[in-house]
Amino acid sequence: MTHGTEQGDDGRPGLAVRLLGPVRAQLDLREVPLGPPLQRALFTVLAVRHDQVVGTTELIDAVWGEDLPGNPEGGVHTYVAGLRRALEPGRTRRSPGRHLLSHPSGYRLTLPAEASDLARFEKLRDEGRRAWRAGRAEAAEQLLDRALALFDGTALGGVPGPFAQSQRSWLGEQRIAVAEDRIDVLLARGRYGDAIAAARPLTDGQPLRERPWAQLMTALYRDGRQSEALAAYDRARAAAVEALGLDPGPLLAGLRQRIVVADPALLADRPRQPDAAAARVNLPRDTDHFVGRGREVARVLAAAGSGVCAIDGMAGVGKTTLAVHAAGLLAPRYPDVRLHLDLHGHAQGRAPVPAAAALEKLLLAVGVPGDRIPAAADDRAGLWRAQLAGRRALLVLDDAVDAGQVRPLLPGSPSSLVLITSRRRLSGLDAGESLSLDVLPYGDAVALLAAVAGDGRVAAERDAAGEVVRACGLLPLAVQIAAARLRHRRAWSVAHLRDRLAGEDRRLDELTAQDRSVAVAFSLSYRSLDGPRRQMFRLLGLFPGPRIGLPAAAALAGVDQRRADTLLQDLVDVQLLEEPRPGRYRLHDLLAVYAARECARTEDEQGRQAALARLLDFYLATVDGAEEVLRPQRLDRAQVPADAPRERFADRAAALAWLDEERGAFAPLIAAAARAGRHRHAWQLARCLWGFFESRGHWAEWITTHELGLPSARLLGDKLAEARLLVGLGVAEHFLRRYDEAVGHYRSALALMRETGFRSGEAGVLTNLGNTFRRMGRLAECIECQEQALEISRAAGDQAGEGIVLANLGELYRDAGLLQQSVAAQEQALAMFRKWGERRLEGSVLDGLARAHLAMGALDQALAHGGEALECRRGCGDRSGEAETLDCLGSVHLRAGRRDAAADCWRRALAIAEDLDAPTAADIRRRLAGI
Missing domain, CATH: 1.10.8 (Helicase, Ruva Protein; domain 3)
Structure with missing residues (x-):
């Protein structure tokens, strides 16, 4: 990889990538480790799409497809962070990137075209083809040779994921096509021996591709080897019969006949396509702008031996375009009949074409006189099958309404192929190949x-x-x-x-x-539904999040889950709804806009408000239940109707799994509640996410949701609610090391707590304020806050608050060098937390004890407490705490002289901190660099 590299600002080679083989990258001529397989998959997407912003959702789909992990967004962040360390080793956290850039919607890999072997391949391929069309055969051969030489084995070798798989297929097809182009050039230049040598690997590796067989037969014949040319046809026929049950198409059959009769023109001509003028043909013209779809086209072409290929998808996704394009490519295999019939399954102002009427159109198209067409549909179907018996026919049955409409139209001949398009999944049809078409990459x-x-x-x-x-x-x-x-x-x-x-x-x-019109296309699908399904669809337009679960959809529609499942599955069948994972649904962005518009147009204000209230009650009740599992000692509960539907959780793992799944919906739901004037839902939903955000370290989202809920608390005049949200903002700002902002929020909250007379809340704010003062080095103010908090907690009988203050005092004593007092205070707190089953707080105190014993030089005790802390924090899903404890254990191992163990702990801590975008990452990175 020493050619085509980017030049840096200092004139040195920069970043270069190789994609036409095992995926590799070089930075300044040195190999870059691209990390584990899924990280390589993400890099591959960015490299193939270089200089384009690739959205986070696109990266998730490209790397995992439908097999999503629990937190795919976090996975993307982790892998991006790993790639940044590899590609930009000297970059600080806040400095701008040089190669891998962040954008509001995703990421972009900056890479000049000449630094990518894929881009160079495409350029050489196009230049070679232009030279060939211009009659410059020698230049064409050289350019195509250079393009093929860039391949080093299988493209994107060893890279997992659906994007790599589809691109690998497409690039393999491109490689073969260029090799075939090169053989044409060799034939034109009279280099028949070289053409034979180049064609044989293609016929061996792709025995169903007719073009290289035709090139091999032509080269052998022109080289004076007529019998070998005919033997090549026999091998091609044997392969086609074995795989497809069909003889080769007109291209090879016609070429064989010309070889048999020693056609003189064959010595000068290249293989020609047969004249199909006599065939029954009415296929629409292929589009001038067919783009992509390489994987889908390959699947349709592969269906040629199966008899039927059903293509379904939402309105406007390109089903007809794909079918017509594939039909054009398949045309040489079906010289007798090539017909297109619009069945008007979803046509504006037209009813679907009945099967009997469709059969009449087809019979007339193949030349049956009108007076010979029977009246009965069954008789017409029998005549249709008889007409196609033994004929190679290709049918495109476009816009079918259901399987019943097309079943009578299917020929009985194995030599025919039917391509069916429909907005409905034709599960009742015995199709050899079924393809659900998605939007474009x-x-x-x-x-x-x-x-x-x-x-x-x-x-x-x-x-x-x-x-x-x-x-x-x-x-x-x-x-x-x-x-x-x-x-x-x-x-x-x-x-x-x-x-x-x-x-x-x-x-x-x-x-x-x-x-x-996109709206008209959608309306034709929507209006084909009955009343309950229309209502479910348009109510989904009220949901502001990216994906909705079955229980939430049931609450939104005001039906039980069994009924909701039936309605949702029917919407999936007609391509108005997607189900990326079992029980999880999403509307395409434009369908969501259409559904919202239909909801506003059809449902009255009272109906819309009632549906939104049911949805918000469901989420608030469920989030409150999850918070109860995560923080059983909290002092406040959400106000929700006792009969509100909700999810219930057996343990922390189940609660966190649901919260992870729903994470993208929380901020939109709070905003929607505030816009609708449902301010109690808005502020309480934000408040009840405390345990989740603290466990997972989602500080930015914590701030976003609290800032969305805070105006609602103020509009209600609920000073205690306002205080609680201000405390939450202070905690998040503290963890982000924005200490001045945290102090401001805490002081505002403290004033409100005192004004409302909520003493336990006052103690909690003082505790947090003291912690922030400690981080700022203002120890006198810290001690004052903690002592006041301890006094208030004991006076109020708030043992949970007392335990937290004791733990904080233990941290403070350690800072002051009072190590025995530190251990004593934290052991008191540990006993309290273990009594109440507060695993998250238990893990925090154990971490504090490990640090105290480390300061005392008691390394075995420090290691033991650190191990217990790590177990607690992992067990309750506290990722931020897990990174904190791994950092502590790294220091313990280093003090004990175990440098490799220390480095391992710090590397794991750094991966988590970078995934959470935590400020501690910079500290850990410095410690690693110092080993």
């Missing part, structure tokens, strides 16, 4: 935008183009409409189009161009 969506727009604006405004395709939800129909508007409005910039699509209230109106 980000890069392909941008490429489609550029192709349809037709000028350089998209390339010149890459970031704005990315925001446009995201506003379109990566839906091909929406991207095409947006691009068409851009194409016909030369005065518009891409940024102007982005701004027009920014507001959800007008986005669907903007995605309309003459007779094409």
Whole structure:
């Protein structure tokens, strides 16, 4: 990897990547360790999409697909942090990145085209093909040779994940296509021996591809080896019969006949496609802007031997485009009949075509006179099958309403292929291949935008183009409409189009161009539903989060879970809803906008408010229950109706798993509650997330949710609620080391606690304020706060508060060098926490004891307490505490002379701290560097 590297600012080689083999990276000509397999998978996505912002959701889908871990966003952060350490070893936490950049919606790997072997391959391939078309055969051969030489085994070798798998397939196809192009050049230059040598590996490795067989037969014939050319046809036929039960298509059959009769023109011609003018053909014209879909096209092409391929997907996802494109590629295999029939399953102003009427159209298309077509549908089906018997026919049955509509149209001949498109999953159809089509990958969506727009604006405004395709939800129909508007409005910039699509209230109106409209496409699916399913769909438009679970959807709709499951599954079947994981559902972004609009148009204000209230009651009751498991000694409870539906949790692990799953919904739910005037829900939902955010170390989200809930508490005039949220803000700011902000929040909360007369709350604020003063080095003020808190807690009989103060005093005594007093205070606190089963606080005190014994030089006791602390913190899901204790154990091991063990602890602590974006990461990094 010594060629095509990026030059740094100082003139030295920079970052270079190899993708056309085992994935590798070099930085300044030195190999970069890319880390564990899933981290390599994430790097691969960024490298393939270099200089494009790849969204976090796209990275999750690309690395894990449907097999998601509990916290995929955290996994992305962890792997990005690992890559930054490898790619930018000297970068500090707050300094800007050079190679791997963060954006509000994701990440971008900056890499010049010449630093990527994939980009160089694509450039050489395109230049070689242009040279070939221009008649410059020698230059074409050299360029194509250079392109193929860049491969070093299988592309993206050893990289897991669905993105790598699909790209590996696509790149393998590209490699073969370029090799075939090169053979054509060799034939044209009269280098038949070289052409034979190049074609044989292709026919051996891809025996069902007809082009390399035709090239091999042509080269052998022109080299004077007629019998070997015919033997090559026999081998191709044997492979096709064994795999597909079919003879080779017209390309090879026609070439064989020309070889048999020694056609003189064959010595000068390249293999030709057969004349299909006599075939019954009415396939639509393929689009000029077909982009991507390599994996899907390969699956449709592979279905040629199975007889039936059903393609389903939501409105506008490109089902017909894929079917027509694949039909064009398959056309040479089906010379007799190639027909397209629109079944109008979801057509505006038209009923679906009955099977009998569809059979009449098909029979007329293959030349059966109208007076010979029977009246009965069964008789028509029998005649249709007889007409296709022994014929190679390709049918595209477009926009089927259900399996019953298409079943009578299927030919009985194994030599035919039927491609069916439908918005409904045709589970009742015995299809050889079923393909559910998803939206486009980000890069392909941008490429489609550029192709349809037709000028350089998209390339010149890459970031704005990315925001446009995201506003379109990566839906091909929406991207095409947006691009068409851009194409016909030369005065518009891409940024102007982005701004027009920014507001959800007008986005669907903007995605309309003459007779094409995203909203109309959606409405045809929506209006095919009955009343209960329509209502479930539009109520889902009220849900503000990214994914909704079955229990929450049931609460939203006001039905039991069994009924909700039936309704949701039916919406999945008609492609109005996705189910990425069992029991978890999501609306496509544009469908969510459409559902919300239909909800506002159809449901009255009272109905919408009632549905939102049911949803918020469910979440508040469930989050409150989870908080009860995580913090059983808390002093406040949420106010929810006793009969509100809720999830229940057996233990901390179950509560944290649910909270992790729902994490992305909390801030949107609080904001939605505040907008709807449901201020009690807003502030209490924020408050009840304390234990979750503290356990997981989600400090930024803690601040966001509390800032969203705080205005609601103030609007209610609830000073105690306001105080509690201010305390939460102070805790989060403290952990982020923004101590001045924390002190400000605590002092405001303290005044409110005293004003309301809530003594236990006052003690809690004093405790936290004292901790912050300790971190600021203001020990006198710290001691004063802790002593006041201890006095108030004992007077109020608040043993939980007393235990926390004792633990804090133990930390303070350690700072002051009073190590015996530190141990005594913390052991008292430990006894209290163990009595109450407060595992999280127990882990914190054990960590404090380990540090006290470390300061005393009692390393065995420090190690024992640290091990217990680590077990507690892992057991209760306290990731921030786990990193803290690993950091402590690293210091214990270093003091004992065990440098490798210390480094191991610090590396594990650093991985967690970086994943949480915790300020402690910088401290741990310095300790590691000092070993």
